[in-house]
Amino acid sequence: AAKRQGRNRFHYYTPAMHEAATARMRLSNDMHVALADNQFKVYYQPIVELATGRVCKAEALIRWQHPRLGLVSPAEFIPIAEDTGQIIQIGDWVFRQAAEQAVHFRATHHPEFQISVNTSPVQFKADTENHTPWFAYLKELGLSGQSIVVEITESLLMETRDEIGAQLLALRDNGMQVALDDFGTGYSSLSYLKKFDIDYLKIDQSFVRNLMPSSNDMVLCEAMIVMAHKLGIKVIAEGVETESQRKLLKQIGCDYGQGYFWSKPVAAEEFEKLLTR
Numbered sequence: 001a002a003k004r005q006g007r008n009r010f011h012y013y014t015p016a017m018h019e020a021a022t023a024r025m026r027l028s029n030d031m032h033v034a035l036a037d038n039q040f041k042v043y044y045q046p047i048v049e050l051a052t053g054r055v056c057k058a059e060a061l062i063r064w065q066h067p068r069l070g071l072v073s074p075a076e077f078i079p080i081a082e083d084t085g086q087i088i089q090i091g092d093w094v095f096r097q098a099a100e101q102a103v104h105f106r107a108t109h110h111p112e113f114q115i116s117v118n119t120s121p122v123q124f125k126a127d128t129e130n131h132t133p134w135f136a137y138l139k140e141l142g143l144s145g146q147s148i149v150v151e152i153t154e155s156l157l158m159e160t161r162d163e164i165g166a167q168l169l170a171l172r173d174n175g176m177q178v179a180l181d182d183f184g185t186g187y188s189s190l191s192y193l194k195k196f197d198i199d200y201l202k203i204d205q206s207f208v209r210n211l212m213p214s215s216n217d218m219v220l221c222e223a224m225i226v227m228a229h230k231l232g233i234k235v236i237a238e239g240v241e242t243e244s245q246r247k248l249l250k251q252i253g254c255d256y257g258q259g260y261f262w263s264k265p266v267a268a269e270e271f272e273k274l275l276t277r
């Protein structure tokens with residue numbers, strides 16, 4: 001607990017807090033070698049077109065196989081990588097993996113297959129030319145920008161830096177699409193939809209989890225879908241786990257679904273089997 005007394009501030013660190021800080025520092029150190037040592041993997045989770053049941057996209061999700069700790073969740077190490085700046089290098093690596101995989105899936109599965117890649121606000125640096133190496137890499141692979149959907153979060157759009165809009169525009173100028181992730185969990189989402197061009201809204205799984213006919217969540221999902229469609233935005237529902245949720249979402253006009261109902265995120269080879277099923 002921290003105590004404030006006039007101009008003097010005393011911070012008392014509990015052993016638990018000290019332990020957490022040490023663990024973070026250790027993870028950050030271990031992350032330095034993780035890329036070179038091939039400890040990261042990209043898993044893919046299908047995104048399904050609800051009208052047809054077709055797997056038409058996949059979300060790329062990073063996994064860290066730590067030599068001592070085993071599988072470390074991105075929820076644990078991504079925030080640390082954001083603090084230390086390591087997310088830039090890691091994010092570039094994920095992008096390249098996803099692009100290479102998109103070449104493959106487009107050749108073997110469907111010519112319009114897309115892979116969506118999560119990004120952190122830290123990856124949108126002051127420099128508006130920031131993503132130029134990505135565009136060059138796509139060209140090198142002979143891959144259309146359309147094969148990539150860049151997932152951003154509301155926290156990026158909350159930033160007042162003018163260059164944010166320019167960087168999103170550059171991505172879209174290069175054919176990429178933009179998805180707003182975890183929609184509905186942040187702040188004043190609606191004004192961002194007016195200010196930035198977004199291709200997809202991803203309804204956060206917290207709205208889908210308890211989806212039932214005539215529930216509040218149902219009303220909210222329906223409202224988000226109607227609003228998005230009127231703005232020309234397609235909707236992806238996250239965290240679909242049951243047939244009932246799938247059916248309800250389809251019924252209210254949701255375009256795409258993603259969740260354990262179809263598959264957990266899996267390694268690329270596993271994903272390929274899923275596509276041929």
Ligand code: C2E
Pocket residue numbers: 045060061062073074075078091094118119120181182205238239240241258259260261265
């Ligand atoms: P997200 O982008 O919202 O990704 C969806 C998360 O929900 C994934 O967790 C996925 O495994 C999980 N999920 C999918 N379907 C279901 C379901 O039906 N039920 C439940 N309970 N969960 C489901 P994961 O893979 O642990 O990733 C957590 C978060 O870490 C991601 O949330 C994203 O914010 C971040 N992340 C993952 N990979 C990357 C990356 O390469 N770069 C960045 N910047 N962030 C990443």
Ligand code: MG
Pocket residue numbers: 059118151181
């Ligand atoms: Mg995401």
Ligand code: MG
Pocket residue numbers: 181182202204238
């Ligand atoms: Mg999400």
Ligand code: MG
Pocket residue numbers: 182
């Ligand atoms: Mg999330």
